[in-house]
Amino acid sequence: EAGVVQSPRYKIIEKKQPVAFWCNPISGHNTLYWYRQNLGQGPELLIRYENEEAVDDSQLPKDRFSAERLKGVDSTLKIQPAELGDSAVYLCASSQGTGTDTQYFGPGTRLTVL
Amino acid sequence: AQSVSQHNHHVILSEAASLELGCNYSYGGTVNLFWYVQYPGQHLQLLLKYFSGDPLVKGIKGFEAEFIKSKFSFNLRKPSVQWSDTAEYFCAVNSGGYQKVTFGTGTKLQVIP
Numbered sequence: 001e002a003g004v005v006q007s008p009r010y011k012i013i014e015k016k017q018p019v020a021f022w023c024n025p026i027s028g029h030n031t032l033y034w035y036r037q038n039l040g041q042g043p044e045l046l047i048r049y050e051n052e053e054a055v056d057d058s059q060l061p062k063d064r065f066s067a068e069r070l071k072g073v074d075s076t077l078k079i080q081p082a083e084l085g086d087s088a089v090y091l092c093a094s095s096q097g098t099g100t101d102t103q104y105f106g107p108g109t110r111l112t113v114l
Numbered sequence: 115a116q117s118v119s120q121h122n123h124h125v126i127l128s129e130a131a132s133l134e135l136g137c138n139y140s141y142g143g144t145v146n147l148f149w150y151v152q153y154p155g156q157h158l159q160l161l162l163k164y165f166s167g168d169p170l171v172k173g174i175k176g177f178e179a180e181f182i183k184s185k186f187s188f189n190l191r192k193p194s195v196q197w198s199d200t201a202e203y204f205c206a207v208n209s210g211g212y213q214k215v216t217f218g219t220g221t222k223l224q225v226i227p
Contacts, residue, residue, distance in 0.1 A: 041220070042118075043204075045215070048213065048214070093158075102163065103160070103215065104159075105150075105158040108157075
């Protein structure tokens with residue numbers, strides 16, 4: 001069974017530039033999560049989707065971050081414009097059902113903003 | 115709001131030593147508890163989880179954790195660590211009816227051969 005796929009694995013951009021991350025969850029998983037992990041910290045939830053509906057985006061900085069999950073499968077997370085403080089690892093995870101189900105994580109995208 | 119505390123940020127042990135990593139959570143109601151592990155260069159993966167029933171939970175690779183409700187704790191244990199257990203360990207909590215899983219800051223374990 002293929003795991004959660006994320007791309008790119010690494011991204012270096014200058015501040016004020018846009019950036020996008022892509023995630024393909026495990027087949028059949030209805031719930032998709034985007035997390036941000038700062039250095040020395042645990043993952044922090046940015047947004048959670050159930051199918052194509054964003055059911056929890058309370059921690060997503062909506063002035064510069066946006067996300068979509070068209071057709072309830074793949075998802076894209078975008079930052080525009082990026083700031084120095086956005087440097088982090090962005091993790092995607094998926095699960096079959098609700099938040100109590102085991103979450104399967106992708107390898108993450110390490111973003112560096114210069 | 116739910117929160118998780120992991121007090122040990124970095125632990126160094128020799129092979130065959132016993133391990134106990136602390137995890138405390140803040141929510142007083144029904145909770146679901148998890149330990150995730152991230153081996154060097156690999157994805158975060160589930161080590162074990164507690165939803166209900168026997169408070170002593172056994173996971174993969176000889177790990178176990180005990181849920182002590184009165185202490186709001188879910189400590190991870192292993193009687194004898196191996197060099198291959200070198201990794202970062204994250205405790206996480208999901209309180210009853212609240213779909214969000216909150217992660218602790220992680221504990222880096224280094225096992226010396």
